[in-house]
Structures are given as C-alpha cells and as structure tokens.
Amino acid sequence: MRTSEELIKLVEENINEFYFEDSFKETHGAEEVDSEGGYEGEGEYCHKVILFKEENIFIKIQASYYSYEGVELDYAEVYEVEPREVVVTQYFKKDGK
Numbered sequence: 512m513r514t515s516e517e518l519i520k521l522v523e524e525n526i527n528e529f530y531f532e533d534s535f536k537e538t539h540g541a542e543e544v545d546s547e548g549g550y551e552g553e554g555e556y557c558h559k560v561i562l563f564k565e566e567n568i569f570i571k572i573q574a575s576y577y578s579y580e581g582v583e584l585d586y587a588e589v590y591e592v593e594p595r596e597v598v599v600t601q602y603f604k605k606d607g608k
Contacts, residue, residue: 514566522561529572
C-alpha cells in the first residue's frame with residue numbers, strides 16, 4: 512500500500528493528468544469524488560478531491576481559474592484531506608407570504 516506522502520508526490524508529478532483525465536486516475540486506482548469551480552463565471556478558486564480507493568486516502572488539488580488561461584496548476588497546492596459531515600442551515604421564503 513502507498514502512503515499519503517507517496518500519493519501526494521505521484522499527484523504532484525502528474526498533476527495535469529490527475530486534474531483533467533479520468534482514465535489516468537482509473538489506471539492509478541483513483542476516482543474524483545468532489546470538485547468545485549474551474550469554469551467561466553465560477554470565480555478564481557477551483558479544486559478536485561481524488562480518492563485512492565485501495566488506500567482509502569483522499570488527496571485535494573487546490574488551484575486557480577483565470578478566464579484567459581483556464582485552470583492554472585503551476586502553483587496548485589496538493590495535500591491530504593479527510594471527509595467530515597457538516598450541518599448547513601439555509602433560509603427559505605415562507606409559504607403564503
């Protein structure tokens with residue numbers, strides 16, 4: 512089994528492939544489990560979380576998106592994360608008012 516440090520290094524060395532190519536992730540026993548941003552109109556922040564299934568280790572790639580360049584991975588941060596359940600309160604218009 513690979514350690515989180517080994518997986519972080521693997522992702523850093525192949526960051527474009529892990530960010531953009533699902534087939535590349537699959538060949539390394541990984542799948543994308545979360546993503547945000549990376550498209551026009553969604554702001555500068557973007558990320559992907561990759562689960563390495565055999566190790567049950569989650570690695571996050573945090574990057575930036577710019578309309579004139581697309582996703583910028585040169586200064587991306589790559590680190591281990593863990594899932595946590597959170598409660599979110601939202602407010603909605605009351606019916607009949």
